[in-house]
Amino acid sequence: MAYxxxxxxPFGFVVTPWVKKLLIANAIAFLITLxxxxxxxxxxxxxxxxxxxxxxxxTYMFVHVGFFHLFFNMLVLFFFGPPLEExxxxxxxxxFYFIAGLGGALLSFLFPYPIAGASGAxxxxxxxxxxxxxxxxxYIWGIFPIKAKWLVVFIVGLDLFYALAGDSSxxxxxxxxxxxxxxxxxxxxxxxxxxxxxxxxxxxxxxPRSWNVFSGLGKGTTEQNExxxxxxxxxxxxxxxxxxxxxVDQILDKINEGGISSLTEDERRRLEEASRNFRSN
Numbered sequence: 001m002a003y004x005x006x007x008x009x010p011f012g013f014v015v016t017p018w019v020k021k022l023l024i025a026n027a028i029a030f031l032i033t034l035x036x037x038x039x040x041x042x043x044x045x046x047x048x049x050x051x052x053x054x055x056x057x058x059t060y061m062f063v064h065v066g067f068f069h070l071f072f073n074m075l076v077l078f079f080f081g082p083p084l085e086e087x088x089x090x091x092x093x094x095x096f097y098f099i100a101g102l103g104g105a106l107l108s109f110l111f112p113y114p115i116a117g118a119s120g121a122x123x124x125x126x127x128x129x130x131x132x133x134x135x136x137x138x139y140i141w142g143i144f145p146i147k148a149k150w151l152v153v154f155i156v157g158l159d160l161f162y163a164l165a166g167d168s169s170x171x172x173x174x175x176x177x178x179x180x181x182x183x184x185x186x187x188x189x190x191x192x193x194x195x196x197x198x199x200x201x202x203x204x205x206x207x208p209r210s211w212n213v214f215s216g217l218g219k220g221t222t223e224q225n226e227x228x229x230x231x232x233x234x235x236x237x238x239x240x241x242x243x244x245x246x247x248v249d250q251i252l253d254k255i256n257e258g259g260i261s262s263l264t265e266d267e268r269r270r271l272e273e274a275s276r277n278f279r280s281n
Contacts, residue, residue: 014082015078015082016081016082016085016086016090016093017085017090018081018085018090018093018094018097019077019078019081019082019085019093022077022081022094022097022118023074023077023078025062026062026064026070026073026074026118027070027074029062029063029064030064030067030070033063033064040063040116041114042056043055043056043059043060043062043063043116044056044059044060044063044114044115044116045057045059045060045105045108045114045115045116046112046113046114046115047108047109047111047112048112056105057101057102057105058098058101058102060101060105060115060116060117061098061101061117061118061120061121062118063116063117064116064117064118065116065117069117070117073117073118073119073122074118076122076125076126077118077122077125080125080126080128080129081093081097081125083129083132083133084096084125084128084129084132087132087193088193088194089193089263089265089268091265092193092194093193095193096124096128096183096186096193097121097124097125098121099124099182099183099186100120100121100123100124100125100127100179100180100182100183100186101118101120101121101124101179102120102182103120103124103178103179103181103182103183104119104120104121104123104124104172104174104175104176104177104178104179104182105120105175105178106178106182107174107175107177107178107181107182108172108174108175108178110174111174113172115172115174115175116172117172117175119172119175119176119179120172120175120176120178120179120182121179122179123155123156123176123177123179123180123183124179124180124182124183125183126152126155126180127152127156127179127180127183127184127187128183128187129148129152130148130149130151130152130153131184131187133148134147134148134149135147135148135149136148138151152180156176156177156180159173159176159177159180160173160177163177194268194272247270247274248270248271248274251263251267251270251271254267
Protein backbone atom coordinates (compact mmCIF):
# COMPACT_ATOMS: atom_id res chain seq x y z
CA MET A 1 0.00 0.00 0.00
CA ALA A 2 1.30 3.43 -0.88
CA TYR A 3 -0.10 6.87 -1.46
CA UNK A 4 0.70 9.96 -3.46
CA UNK A 5 -0.75 13.44 -3.35
CA UNK A 6 0.01 17.06 -2.74
CA UNK A 7 1.01 16.49 0.86
CA UNK A 8 4.45 17.35 2.17
CA UNK A 9 5.77 13.78 1.99
CA PRO A 10 4.05 12.48 -1.16
CA PHE A 11 5.53 8.99 -1.08
CA GLY A 12 5.12 8.29 2.62
CA PHE A 13 8.82 7.68 3.27
CA VAL A 14 9.47 10.60 5.62
CA VAL A 15 8.89 9.33 9.14
CA THR A 16 7.86 12.13 11.49
CA PRO A 17 8.96 12.21 15.17
CA TRP A 18 5.91 10.72 16.90
CA VAL A 19 5.20 8.23 14.15
CA LYS A 20 8.76 6.98 14.61
CA LYS A 21 8.33 6.80 18.41
CA LEU A 22 5.08 4.86 18.08
CA LEU A 23 6.61 2.42 15.59
CA ILE A 24 9.56 1.77 17.93
CA ALA A 25 7.36 1.54 21.04
CA ASN A 26 5.06 -1.02 19.41
CA ALA A 27 8.01 -3.09 18.20
CA ILE A 28 9.63 -3.09 21.66
CA ALA A 29 6.31 -3.94 23.35
CA PHE A 30 5.84 -6.85 20.94
CA LEU A 31 9.28 -8.26 21.75
CA ILE A 32 8.67 -7.88 25.49
CA THR A 33 5.33 -9.70 25.34
CA LEU A 34 6.97 -12.44 23.29
CA UNK A 35 9.66 -12.88 25.93
CA UNK A 36 7.30 -12.55 28.90
CA UNK A 37 3.98 -13.97 27.76
CA UNK A 38 2.46 -13.72 31.22
CA UNK A 39 2.42 -9.93 30.96
CA UNK A 40 -0.21 -9.95 28.23
CA UNK A 41 -3.17 -10.55 30.52
CA UNK A 42 -2.19 -7.46 32.55
CA UNK A 43 -1.88 -5.24 29.47
CA UNK A 44 -4.85 -6.13 27.26
CA UNK A 45 -8.11 -4.27 27.76
CA UNK A 46 -11.09 -6.13 29.15
CA UNK A 47 -14.32 -4.42 30.28
CA UNK A 48 -14.59 -6.85 33.17
CA UNK A 49 -11.15 -6.02 34.61
CA UNK A 50 -10.68 -2.35 33.77
CA UNK A 51 -11.53 -1.14 37.28
CA UNK A 52 -8.52 -2.68 39.05
CA UNK A 53 -6.30 -2.41 35.94
CA UNK A 54 -6.93 1.19 34.96
CA UNK A 55 -3.87 1.37 32.71
CA UNK A 56 -5.22 -1.15 30.20
CA UNK A 57 -7.18 1.36 28.02
CA UNK A 58 -3.73 2.71 27.07
CA THR A 59 -1.51 -0.38 27.22
CA TYR A 60 -3.79 -2.52 25.07
CA MET A 61 -2.78 -0.38 22.08
CA PHE A 62 0.78 -1.71 22.35
CA VAL A 63 -0.09 -5.40 22.66
CA HIS A 64 -0.34 -7.39 19.42
CA VAL A 65 -1.27 -11.05 19.26
CA GLY A 66 0.95 -11.92 16.31
CA PHE A 67 3.57 -10.56 13.95
CA PHE A 68 1.16 -9.83 11.09
CA HIS A 69 -1.24 -8.08 13.46
CA LEU A 70 1.62 -5.76 14.39
CA PHE A 71 3.00 -5.51 10.86
CA PHE A 72 -0.20 -4.36 9.15
CA ASN A 73 -1.06 -1.85 11.89
CA MET A 74 2.42 -0.34 11.74
CA LEU A 75 2.39 -0.33 7.94
CA VAL A 76 -0.77 1.81 7.95
CA LEU A 77 0.72 4.10 10.61
CA PHE A 78 3.92 4.43 8.56
CA PHE A 79 2.06 5.58 5.45
CA PHE A 80 -0.88 7.55 6.85
CA GLY A 81 0.61 8.99 10.05
CA PRO A 82 3.31 11.39 8.77
CA PRO A 83 1.01 13.66 6.70
CA LEU A 84 -1.25 14.09 9.73
CA GLU A 85 1.62 14.83 12.11
CA GLU A 86 3.02 17.38 9.66
CA UNK A 87 -0.41 18.95 9.28
CA UNK A 88 -1.21 19.18 13.00
CA UNK A 89 2.12 19.08 14.75
CA UNK A 90 3.43 16.32 16.99
CA UNK A 91 1.44 17.21 20.10
CA UNK A 92 -1.93 17.27 18.36
CA UNK A 93 -1.14 14.13 16.40
CA UNK A 94 -0.25 12.00 19.41
CA UNK A 95 -3.30 13.35 21.29
CA PHE A 96 -5.53 12.37 18.39
CA TYR A 97 -3.91 8.92 18.18
CA PHE A 98 -4.68 8.10 21.80
CA ILE A 99 -8.18 9.61 21.65
CA ALA A 100 -9.00 7.26 18.76
CA GLY A 101 -7.50 4.33 20.66
CA LEU A 102 -9.53 5.15 23.75
CA GLY A 103 -12.63 5.33 21.55
CA GLY A 104 -11.91 1.77 20.47
CA ALA A 105 -11.76 0.66 24.09
CA LEU A 106 -14.95 2.54 24.95
CA LEU A 107 -17.08 0.86 22.30
CA SER A 108 -15.66 -2.51 23.34
CA PHE A 109 -17.57 -2.18 26.61
CA LEU A 110 -20.57 -3.53 24.70
CA PHE A 111 -19.07 -7.02 24.83
CA PRO A 112 -17.02 -8.47 27.70
CA TYR A 113 -14.13 -9.74 25.60
CA PRO A 114 -10.49 -8.69 25.96
CA ILE A 115 -9.02 -6.69 23.11
CA ALA A 116 -5.44 -6.00 22.07
CA GLY A 117 -3.66 -4.02 19.39
CA ALA A 118 -3.39 -0.51 18.00
CA SER A 119 -6.20 -1.05 15.50
CA GLY A 120 -8.60 1.44 17.11
CA ALA A 121 -5.98 4.19 16.90
CA UNK A 122 -4.94 3.07 13.42
CA UNK A 123 -8.53 3.20 12.15
CA UNK A 124 -8.69 6.73 13.52
CA UNK A 125 -5.56 7.64 11.58
CA UNK A 126 -7.04 6.18 8.38
CA UNK A 127 -10.28 8.12 8.86
CA UNK A 128 -8.36 11.36 9.46
CA UNK A 129 -6.27 10.85 6.33
CA UNK A 130 -9.37 10.24 4.23
CA UNK A 131 -11.05 13.24 5.86
CA UNK A 132 -8.31 15.63 4.74
CA UNK A 133 -7.27 13.96 1.49
CA UNK A 134 -10.40 12.09 0.32
CA UNK A 135 -9.40 11.85 -3.33
CA UNK A 136 -5.81 10.82 -2.70
CA UNK A 137 -5.12 7.57 -4.59
CA UNK A 138 -4.07 4.63 -2.43
CA TYR A 139 -2.27 1.91 -4.36
CA ILE A 140 -3.19 -1.56 -3.13
CA TRP A 141 -0.15 -3.80 -3.48
CA GLY A 142 1.42 -0.88 -5.30
CA ILE A 143 -0.74 -1.54 -8.39
CA PHE A 144 -4.47 -0.89 -7.98
CA PRO A 145 -5.42 2.74 -7.21
CA ILE A 146 -8.43 3.55 -5.08
CA LYS A 147 -9.40 6.88 -3.56
CA ALA A 148 -8.70 7.16 0.15
CA LYS A 149 -12.33 7.92 1.03
CA TRP A 150 -13.65 4.80 -0.73
CA LEU A 151 -10.97 2.57 0.76
CA VAL A 152 -11.76 3.73 4.28
CA VAL A 153 -15.53 3.49 3.68
CA PHE A 154 -15.06 -0.07 2.44
CA ILE A 155 -12.85 -1.15 5.36
CA VAL A 156 -15.07 0.44 8.02
CA GLY A 157 -18.21 -0.84 6.29
CA LEU A 158 -16.80 -4.37 6.24
CA ASP A 159 -16.10 -4.22 9.97
CA LEU A 160 -19.60 -2.88 10.61
CA PHE A 161 -21.12 -5.70 8.58
CA TYR A 162 -19.19 -8.38 10.45
CA ALA A 163 -19.92 -6.78 13.82
CA LEU A 164 -23.67 -6.73 13.12
CA ALA A 165 -23.51 -10.30 11.83
CA GLY A 166 -22.05 -11.46 15.14
CA ASP A 167 -18.59 -12.32 13.79
CA SER A 168 -16.76 -14.73 16.11
CA SER A 169 -13.38 -14.76 14.34
CA UNK A 170 -11.64 -13.08 17.27
CA UNK A 171 -11.05 -9.81 15.41
CA UNK A 172 -11.87 -6.79 17.60
CA UNK A 173 -14.45 -5.28 15.25
CA UNK A 174 -15.86 -2.96 17.89
CA UNK A 175 -12.41 -1.56 18.66
CA UNK A 176 -11.96 -0.81 14.96
CA UNK A 177 -15.35 0.87 14.73
CA UNK A 178 -14.88 2.72 18.01
CA UNK A 179 -11.60 4.20 16.79
CA UNK A 180 -13.08 5.16 13.41
CA UNK A 181 -16.27 6.75 14.80
CA UNK A 182 -14.43 8.55 17.61
CA UNK A 183 -11.92 9.95 15.14
CA UNK A 184 -14.62 11.22 12.81
CA UNK A 185 -16.59 12.77 15.66
CA UNK A 186 -13.48 14.45 17.03
CA UNK A 187 -12.57 15.88 13.62
CA UNK A 188 -16.07 17.37 13.31
CA UNK A 189 -16.02 18.79 16.83
CA UNK A 190 -14.89 22.26 18.00
CA UNK A 191 -11.84 20.56 19.57
CA UNK A 192 -10.50 19.29 16.26
CA UNK A 193 -6.81 20.02 15.61
CA UNK A 194 -6.03 23.19 13.69
CA UNK A 195 -5.39 22.48 10.01
CA UNK A 196 -1.80 23.23 9.12
CA UNK A 197 -1.86 21.67 5.65
CA UNK A 198 -2.12 25.00 3.85
CA UNK A 199 0.65 27.25 5.09
CA UNK A 200 0.19 30.88 4.05
CA UNK A 201 2.68 32.17 1.52
CA UNK A 202 4.95 35.06 2.35
CA UNK A 203 2.85 38.21 2.17
CA UNK A 204 4.01 41.05 0.00
CA UNK A 205 4.79 44.13 2.00
CA UNK A 206 2.47 47.01 1.34
CA UNK A 207 4.11 50.21 0.17
CA PRO A 208 3.85 53.07 2.66
CA ARG A 209 0.93 55.33 1.86
CA SER A 210 1.89 58.55 0.01
CA TRP A 211 -0.19 61.59 0.61
CA ASN A 212 -1.42 64.16 -1.85
CA VAL A 213 -0.49 67.52 -0.35
CA PHE A 214 -3.44 69.19 -2.06
CA SER A 215 -6.26 66.81 -1.14
CA GLY A 216 -4.78 65.11 1.92
CA LEU A 217 -5.89 61.71 0.52
CA GLY A 218 -3.59 58.71 0.20
CA LYS A 219 -3.18 56.96 -3.12
CA GLY A 220 -5.56 54.07 -3.44
CA THR A 221 -7.95 55.42 -0.81
CA THR A 222 -11.55 54.47 -1.41
CA GLU A 223 -13.26 56.76 1.07
CA GLN A 224 -13.24 60.40 0.00
CA ASN A 225 -13.79 61.64 3.55
CA GLU A 226 -11.01 59.54 5.10
CA UNK A 227 -9.05 61.44 7.72
CA UNK A 228 -5.35 60.53 7.87
CA UNK A 229 -4.09 59.16 11.17
CA UNK A 230 -1.77 61.21 13.30
CA UNK A 231 1.85 60.61 12.18
CA UNK A 232 2.96 59.09 15.51
CA UNK A 233 0.08 56.59 15.60
CA UNK A 234 0.49 55.67 11.94
CA UNK A 235 4.24 55.16 12.34
CA UNK A 236 3.72 52.93 15.37
CA UNK A 237 1.18 50.80 13.50
CA UNK A 238 3.48 50.49 10.51
CA UNK A 239 6.37 49.43 12.75
CA UNK A 240 4.14 46.83 14.44
CA UNK A 241 2.99 45.47 11.06
CA UNK A 242 6.59 45.24 9.83
CA UNK A 243 7.59 43.33 12.96
CA UNK A 244 4.73 40.89 12.42
CA UNK A 245 5.75 40.40 8.80
CA UNK A 246 9.35 39.77 9.81
CA UNK A 247 8.21 37.13 12.31
CA VAL A 248 6.08 35.42 9.66
CA ASP A 249 9.01 35.49 7.22
CA GLN A 250 11.27 33.80 9.78
CA ILE A 251 8.66 31.15 10.56
CA LEU A 252 8.07 30.41 6.87
CA ASP A 253 11.82 30.16 6.28
CA LYS A 254 11.99 27.62 9.12
CA ILE A 255 9.16 25.63 7.51
CA ASN A 256 11.01 25.62 4.20
CA GLU A 257 14.11 24.22 5.91
CA GLY A 258 12.64 21.71 8.36
CA GLY A 259 8.96 21.25 7.54
CA ILE A 260 5.88 22.24 9.54
CA SER A 261 6.75 19.74 12.30
CA SER A 262 9.89 21.75 13.16
CA LEU A 263 7.83 24.64 14.55
CA THR A 264 7.32 25.19 18.25
CA GLU A 265 3.84 25.59 19.69
CA ASP A 266 4.41 29.35 20.05
CA GLU A 267 5.48 29.64 16.40
CA ARG A 268 2.40 27.72 15.31
CA ARG A 269 0.19 30.04 17.35
CA ARG A 270 1.78 33.15 15.84
CA LEU A 271 1.48 31.73 12.33
CA GLU A 272 -2.19 30.94 12.90
CA GLU A 273 -2.82 34.48 14.19
CA ALA A 274 -1.02 35.98 11.19
CA SER A 275 -3.01 33.76 8.82
CA ARG A 276 -6.29 34.92 10.39
CA ASN A 277 -5.21 38.57 10.17
CA PHE A 278 -4.24 38.29 6.50
CA ARG A 279 -7.54 36.60 5.65
CA SER A 280 -9.55 39.26 7.47
CA ASN A 281 -7.68 42.04 5.71
